[in-house]
Amino acid sequence: xxxxxxxxxxxxxxxxxxxxxxxxxxxxxxxxxxxxxxxxxxxxxxxxxxxxxxxxxxxxxxxxxxxxxxxxxxxxxxxxxxxxxxxxxxxxxxxxxxxxxxxxxxxxxxxxxxxxxxxxxxxxxxxxxxxxxxxxxxxxxxxxxxxxxxxxxxxxxxxxxxxxxxxxxxxxxxxxxxxxxxxxxxxxxxxxxxxxxxxxxxxxxxxxxxxxxxxxxxxxxxxxxxxxxxxxxxxxxxxxxxxxxxxxxxxxxxxxxxxxxxxxxxxxxxxxxxxxxxxxxxxxxxxxxxxxxxxxxxxxxxxxxxxxxxxxxxxxxxxxxxxxxxxxxxxxxxxxxx
Ligand SMILES: Cc1cc2nc3c(=O)[nH]c(=O)nc-3n(C[C@H](O)[C@H](O)[C@H](O)COP(=O)(O)OP(=O)(O)OC[C@H]3O[C@@H](n4cnc5c(N)ncnc54)[C@H](O)[C@@H]3O)c2cc1C
Numbered sequence: 262x263x264x265x266x267x268x269x270x271x272x273x274x275x276x277x278x279x280x281x282x283x284x285x286x287x288x289x290x291x292x293x294x295x296x297x298x299x300x301x302x303x304x305x306x307x308x309x310x311x312x313x314x315x316x317x318x319x320x321x322x323x324x325x326x327x328x329x330x331x332x333x334x335x336x337x338x339x340x341x342x343x344x345x346x347x348x349x350x351x352x353x354x355x356x357x358x359x360x361x362x363x364x365x366x367x368x369x370x371x372x373x374x375x376x377x378x379x380x381x382x383x384x385x386x387x388x389x390x391x392x393x394x395x396x397x398x399x400x401x402x403x404x405x406x407x408x409x410x411x412x413x414x415x416x417x418x419x420x421x422x423x424x425x426x427x428x429x430x431x432x433x434x435x436x437x438x439x440x441x442x443x444x445x446x447x448x449x450x451x452x453x454x455x456x457x458x459x460x461x462x463x464x465x466x467x468x469x470x471x472x473x474x475x476x477x478x479x480x481x482x483x484x485x486x487x488x489x490x491x492x493x494x495x496x497x498x499x500x501x502x503x504x505x506x507x508x509x510x511x512x513x514x515x516x517x518x519x520x521x522x523x524x525x526x527x528x529x530x531x532x533x534x535x536x537x538x539x540x541x542x543x544x545x546x547x548x549x550x551x552x553x554x555x556x557x558x559x560x561x562x563x564x565x566x567x568x569x570x571x572x573x574x575x576x577x578x579x580x581x582x583x584x585x586x587x588x589x590x591x592x593x594x595x596x597x598x599x
Contacts, residue, residue: 267344269295270581272363272373274351274521277305279551279566280379281334286574288341289592292581295371296343297363299350299384304331306381306552307563310407310514314430320564330563340598346371350384354524358546358580374581377573378526378533378542378549379566384519388512390422390478401486404508414439418504420491421445422478423511429453429461431509436469443503445473445493473503478510518553529555539576540569546580548573 271287273280276298287294302308304327307316312328319325325333349365354376356362363371387406389395398404408414408431419439421432424446430453432444444461451458464470476493479500483489491505518531527534527543532555535541540548550573551566559565578587 267295267346267369267371269293269344269371269373271295271375271377271577272297272351272361272371273343273377273379274363275305275379275381275551275553276300276303276345276347277379277381277551277566278307278330278334278563279381279570280305280377281331281338282567283377283379283550283570283574284338284341284343285334286570287577288338288343289595289597290574290578290587292574292577294341294343294377295346295373297346297349297351297365297371299348301348303335303345303347304328307331312409313411313434316563318562318564350519352520354547359583361546374546375577376547377570377577378521378547378553379551379570380518380521380549381552382514383517383521383531383553386515386517387510388515390510390512392478392481394481397486398481398483398488398508401488403483403486403488403506404481404510406510408434408509411435411438414507416440417507419443419507419509420473420503420505421509421511423513424448424451424453425511425513426453426457427511428509429457431511432470433457433460433464436464439507441504442470443473443491443505444470445476445478445491445503447475447477447496449474473501476501478508481508521553538572540573541576546577548577 270292271294273283273296276296284294307327308331315324349367351363352366353364359374361373414435415438417439418441420443421428422445465472476495479494480492488506491503494500533549533553535549535554537556540550550569552561
């Protein structure tokens with residue numbers, strides 16, 4: 262079987278907001294790029310974890326749904342027509358500045374002059390509750406770790422487990438949609454924003470949400486992936502059965518850099534250390550932007566990833582086009598390719 266070999270100026274590992282915007286910034290400098298993502302769609306955390314949530318700190322957008330942000334980024338990079346390898350994890354990196362080779366777990370290879378690691382939290386996945394028979398309920402969709410569409414929960418009996426922002430936010434967001442919502446948490450205090458935690462208290466007092474505290478998940482009941490109940494236990498082992506056809510456990514994400522940790526880039530607590538002015542790592546020609554990159558004062562915000570994409574693109578230009586002068590131009594002057 263022949264595997265695709267792609268030649269490009271820059272390979273971008275991760276198609277979250279930072280990786281998507283890197284296509285634009287590189288394209289504006291007439292550098293070609295390829296996007297690779299382990300997920301089957303672009304958008305990173307915005308698409309996979311919270312597409313229907315409004316984001317309030319994207320400059321010039323007072324409120325923008327995460328899914329809409331991804332759609333806008335897609336429209337913005339369309340002129341550059343960057344190939345995408347989706348559903349493929351980049352496994353191996355070899356070579357040096359000006360001549361790198363990357364290989365994915367599907368056997369695709371990319372020959373490029375520079376690499377941008379925009380891998381966010383790495384290949385992320387949910388922390389799963391240790392419950393017997395969980396896989397069958399995951400496969401049927403009875404147990405889900407992300408809410409893609411609120412409508413999917415219309416008329417459902419939903420158990421939400423966890424004590425952080427996601428548990429509180431989704432209990433509030435689904436209260437008008439679901440037939441019933443139980444919120445299961447080990448302790449009375451929630452690790453959520455004080456305003457939303459207060460809104461949850463109000464919803465509980467009004468009977469729109471039932472608080473099951475202090476309890477934790479104990480067992481799933483049902484057959485062939487069809488969930489009928491979630492059994493919870495208190496700290497003394499006393500159990501209680503909650504009628505449920507959907508369970509949303511929100512116990513955070515497990516973040517794993519995965520193969521990137523073996524590429525020789527300097528790491529600091531699972532993040533890639535970069536020089537702030539260029540976003541270059543300790544390996545010349547390998548850059549890191551967005552959530553995965555760290556330096557003193559780093560903020561894990563989408564807007565910061567955008568700015569890092571611009572800085573990395575300018576620092577990559579002399580590697581990809583040695584000897585060619587780069588004249589700084591505003592987009593209002595250069596325009597974009599049509
Ligand atoms: C619920 C929630 C709400 C948030 N709200 C806000 C907000 O209001 N404002 C804000 O600024 N930020 C917010 N964030 C944070 C924001 O989503 C992140 O800062 C942003 O997604 C980081 O973008 P990124 O492109 O760096 O990485 P990500 O979005 O994490 O994307 C990285 C991508 O890289 C891929 N990847 C990783 N390793 C590999 C590999 N080896 N091969 C191929 N692909 C790989 C992953 O599959 C992923 O798709 C929120 C996050 C969450 C979870």
